[in-house]
Amino acid sequence: MREVAILGIGQTSIDEHWDKSLREIAGEAALAALQDAGINSVDGVFVGNMMSGSANRQQQLGAFVADWIGVRYADAMHVESACSSGAAAFRSALMAVASGFMDIALAVGVEKMTDSPGAEITAELATAADADWEAGQGLSFVAINALIMRRYMYEYGWEHHHFAPFSINAHNNAVSNPNARLRSPLTEKDYLKAAMITPPINLMDASPVGDGAAAAVLVPVELLNRFPPRPIIKVLGAGAATDTMAVHSRKIPLWLSAAEKSVKQAYSQAGIGPEQIDVFELHDAFTIMAALSLEACGFAEKGKGPQLALDGEIRPDGRIPIATRGGLKARGHPVGATGMYQIVEVVQQLRGEAGQTQVPDARIGMTQNIGGSGSNIITHIFGRMN
Amino acid sequence: MREVAILGIGQTSIDEHWDKSLREIAGEAALAALQDAGINSVDGVFVGNMMSGSANRQQQLGAFVADWIGVRYADAMHVESACSSGAAAFRSALMAVASGFMDIALAVGVEKMTDSPGAEITAELATAADADWEAGQGLSFVAINALIMRRYMYEYGWEHHHFAPFSINAHNNAVSNPNARLRSPLTEKDYLKAAMITPPINLMDASPVGDGAAAAVLVPVELLNRFPPRPIIKVLGAGAATDTMAVHSRKIPLWLSAAEKSVKQAYSQAGIGPEQIDVFELHDAFTIMAALSLEACGFAEKGKGPQLALDGEIRPDGRIPIATRGGLKARGHPVGATGMYQIVEVVQQLRGEAGQTQVPDARIGMTQNIGGSGSNIITHIFGRMN
Numbered sequence: 108m109r110e111v112a113i114l115g116i117g118q119t120s121i122d123e124h125w126d127k128s129l130r131e132i133a134g135e136a137a138l139a140a141l142q143d144a145g146i147n148s149v150d151g152v153f154v155g156n157m158m159s160g161s162a163n164r165q166q167q168l169g170a171f172v173a174d175w176i177g178v179r180y181a182d183a184m185h186v187e188s189a190c191s192s193g194a195a196a197f198r199s200a201l202m203a204v205a206s207g208f209m210d211i212a213l214a215v216g217v218e219k220m221t222d223s224p225g226a227e228i229t230a231e232l233a234t235a236a237d238a239d240w241e242a243g244q245g246l247s248f249v250a251i252n253a254l255i256m257r258r259y260m261y262e263y264g265w266e267h268h269h270f271a272p273f274s275i276n277a278h279n280n281a282v283s284n285p286n287a288r289l290r291s292p293l294t295e296k297d298y299l300k301a302a303m304i305t306p307p308i309n310l311m312d313a314s315p316v317g318d319g320a321a322a323a324v325l326v327p328v329e330l331l332n333r334f335p336p337r338p339i340i341k342v343l344g345a346g347a348a349t350d351t352m353a354v355h356s357r358k359i360p361l362w363l364s365a366a367e368k369s370v371k372q373a374y375s376q377a378g379i380g381p382e383q384i385d386v387f388e389l390h391d392a393f394t395i396m397a398a399l400s401l402e403a404c405g406f407a408e409k410g411k412g413p414q415l416a417l418d419g420e421i422r423p424d425g426r427i428p429i430a431t432r433g434g435l436k437a438r439g440h441p442v443g444a445t446g447m448y449q450i451v452e453v454v455q456q457l458r459g460e461a462g463q464t465q466v467p468d469a470r471i472g473m474t475q476n477i478g479g480s481g482s483n484i485i486t487h488i489f490g491r492m493n
Numbered sequence: 494m495r496e497v498a499i500l501g502i503g504q505t506s507i508d509e510h511w512d513k514s515l516r517e518i519a520g521e522a523a524l525a526a527l528q529d530a531g532i533n534s535v536d537g538v539f540v541g542n543m544m545s546g547s548a549n550r551q552q553q554l555g556a557f558v559a560d561w562i563g564v565r566y567a568d569a570m571h572v573e574s575a576c577s578s579g580a581a582a583f584r585s586a587l588m589a590v591a592s593g594f595m596d597i598a599l600a601v602g603v604e605k606m607t608d609s610p611g612a613e614i615t616a617e618l619a620t621a622a623d624a625d626w627e628a629g630q631g632l633s634f635v636a637i638n639a640l641i642m643r644r645y646m647y648e649y650g651w652e653h654h655h656f657a658p659f660s661i662n663a664h665n666n667a668v669s670n671p672n673a674r675l676r677s678p679l680t681e682k683d684y685l686k687a688a689m690i691t692p693p694i695n696l697m698d699a700s701p702v703g704d705g706a707a708a709a710v711l712v713p714v715e716l717l718n719r720f721p722p723r724p725i726i727k728v729l730g731a732g733a734a735t736d737t738m739a740v741h742s743r744k745i746p747l748w749l750s751a752a753e754k755s756v757k758q759a760y761s762q763a764g765i766g767p768e769q770i771d772v773f774e775l776h777d778a779f780t781i782m783a784a785l786s787l788e789a790c791g792f793a794e795k796g797k798g799p800q801l802a803l804d805g806e807i808r809p810d811g812r813i814p815i816a817t818r819g820g821l822k823a824r825g826h827p828v829g830a831t832g833m834y835q836i837v838e839v840v841q842q843l844r845g846e847a848g849q850t851q852v853p854d855a856r857i858g859m860t861q862n863i864g865g866s867g868s869n870i871i872t873h874i875f876g877r878m879n
Contacts, residue, residue, distance in 0.1 A: 108592050108593045108594075128625065130625070157546075157552060158546060158552070160543075160544060160546050160547055160573075160617070161546055161547040163624060164616070164619075164620050165620055165624040166543060166544070166573060166575050166620040167574045167575040167621055167738075167868065167869055168573075169574055169581075169735065169869060170574065170735040170736070170738055170864065170865060170868040170869040171623075173735045174735065174736075174737045174738045174742070179735075179736070179737075180734045180735060180736065180750065180751060180754045181735055182733040182734060182735070183574070183733075184572055184573070184574050184584075184585070184733075184869070185573040185574060186570055186571070186572055186573075186585075187546075187552060187553065187554075187570070187572075187573060188553045188555055188556065188569070188570050188571060189552050189553040195555075195570045198570075199570070199572075199585060199588070202585075202588045202592050202594050203588050205592045205593075205594070206494050206588050206591045206592030206593075206594075207494045207592075208494075208588050208591070208592075208731075230550070233550075234546050234550050234552040235552055235553055237551075238550045239514065242550065243550075345594075347568040347569075347570075348567070348568060349538075349555065349556040349560065349565075349567055349568070349569045350560075350565070350566065351560045351565075352553075352556055352557050352560045356560070364566065365566060478553050478556065479553055479556060482553065482556040482560070483553055483555060483556040483570070
């Protein structure tokens with residue numbers, strides 16, 4: 108298996124892009140990544156997207172993106188695992204390059220959601236849950252997370268306001284990110300007075316959807332000498348695991364087993380543990396998910412996730428900075444693109460290009476992208492080598 | 494890169510499975526493949542499917558299938574490239590095993606279409622075309638193929654009845670396939686009197702949709718000694734290429750450039766040419782596509798595809814047997830599952846398990862799965878090694 112490095116990254120802003128089509132958004136991020144890499148063609152294109160078939164009436168985004176950016180005849184496919192589609196596309200590209208199937212691969216995550224009416228988007232997001240046993244019973248995706256959060260608060264004795272620091276950190280970090288969806292700072296007072304969606308989840312516990320795309324170019328480390336010198340960001344570890352679709356089927360619904368399994372694989376491949384991670388872009392689709400992810404990855408004990416946030420340890424200058432460019436909460440959550448935004452942002456941190464929320468001396472970064480309510484979790488660890 | 498072999502195969506019948514859900518159909522094929530392989534777990538699950546997000550309101554079929562068949566915590570993802578989603582899932586599994594990311598992978602193709610009303614299915618199939626420049630202009634998927642077929646007839650001087658042997662061969666071969674959708678033999682008279690859909694494509698030029706699933710288990714050749722002796726079917730070559738989404742963007746709309754590129758990769762990897770292929774499961778979604786595929790893969794000169802069929806060379810005892818278990822035309826075309834049916838059927842041929850349509854002494858078989866109107870084409874070559 109060949110070692111793989113990131114040669115280039117690109118992203119669009121996350122917004123209601125009424126003036127741009129699906130192909131234009133995907134193309135903007137893809138071409139930015141090619142330009143950053145200093146290349147004009149690739150062997151393969153892997154596109155992560157969740158809902159273009161229904162929201163945009165467009166399938167086979169692999170060929171679609173390859174066509175639009177002009178890499179004629181490239182190997183290309185669309186990869187989907189609900190909200191972790193972005194990381195799934197990156198993982199597929201990684202396998203393709205590591206195996207020697209191809210030398211240069213482009214991974215793109217894209218989602219164009221604001222063309223669909225709100226009620227339809229809620230229904231489409233619910234397709235990430237179990238259609239027979241969750242969505243079909245009237246549970247929206249927010250409702251599933253609300254059930255988890257309520258039980259977590261009951262089980263471990265937390266109150267709603269204890270989750271405020273997750274949202275505040277994300278919002279404050281997004282202020283200096285030009286691509287973020289919500290660039291307004293947040294106070295605890297704002298958090299507490301936000302409109303309730305599904306108790307206990309209020310508007311400031313939940314991440315906003317949006318239109319956006321992010322992309323990265325992968326090459327084998329052994330071919331890096333073909334390209335001009337640059338910061339070398341290597342994939343040190345990769346892991347993926349699934350769990351039951353329906354949350355009620357899990358023995359411990361408050362523990363992300365798939366996160367634990369996937370991060371263990373990634374730690375093992377990288378030969379490191381949580382103590383070596385300098386920055387962690389996790390999947391804070393809801394504040395409760397940030398807490399559960401920190402626990403499953405070894406940064407907090409079971410039921411103690413919110414304490415890390417309350418102690419300020421998740422801030423850029425804390426023990427384990429998360430959501431450093433705004434996270435899903437404030438950078439935004441264009442579903443199938445999110446996993447690629449996380450990877451692009453960690454690469455920015457390791458390159459030292461993260462601006463005002465730069466984590467000092469960041470050498471090792473991790474991303475974790477969650478599909479469904481913890482049913483498909485993909486982790487990557489990256490290291491700066493020079 | 495490790496060499497990869499097929500350890501087990503499974504399939505469901507293709508039908509209107511009103512009494513079975515999406516998960517039941519996928520599970521039936523997947524568990525049959527595990528049983529055939531003599532195993533009860535796998536490291537990874539790759540699911541090819543085109544339209545479950547809209548037709549079944551269910552996404553992330555990777556975790557969905559892994560959950561249902563009980564391989565808890567497996568790495569899993571859903572792969573989509575319209576009608577070539579099945580082969581794309583197999584290709585992803587192949588990369589995962591070849592690279593060493595995992596040892597045992599399950600590739601499943603599944604589609605459950607008859608739950609959706611007919612008009613909706615036509616609209617969903619059109620998402621394989623370009624939403625802006627084809628489907629959005631009112632072109633259905635049949636209409637696109639009709640334009641290609643009409644131009645082909647004009648350009649090369651063929652008449653409609655010259656395409657009859659493709660349909661007749663497929664139907665006659667399906668009679669002995671217990672899993673085929675249409676098991677009635679066909680005469681030229683039947684073909685000629687079939688109802689017109691979109692001139693020149695009539696009902697007997699087009700393949701029927703349906704519900705079905707097919708699956709295969711992949712393992713590295715180096716680990717085959719862990720399992721009891723069996724016919725060893727190895728992946729000798731694999732290729733994939735894309736073309737423009739819209740047919741009108743191609744310089745030569747009557748030539749499947751992506752088929753040519755992908756088959757060249759596969760031939761090159763296998764170290765063989767078309768003359769070594771004993772059996773070829775191609776993508777006869779429409780009779781015109783069978784002709785174009787034969788030409789692009791080197792079995793007929795440009796514009797001469799129908800002659801092979803007229804000469805009887807595509808029959809099980811001919812030079813290049815195609816659609817040996819019925820093809821898309823008569824076995825059926827459950828869109829995202831089709832590519833896996835092709836692979837399962839070629840493995841049956843190489844094992845000598847193809848019953849009345851067994852190709853004598855078949856040692857090397859090829860599959861070619863086409864997404865869109867030639868925009869994403871994936872080819873695999875398999876060899877019997879013992």
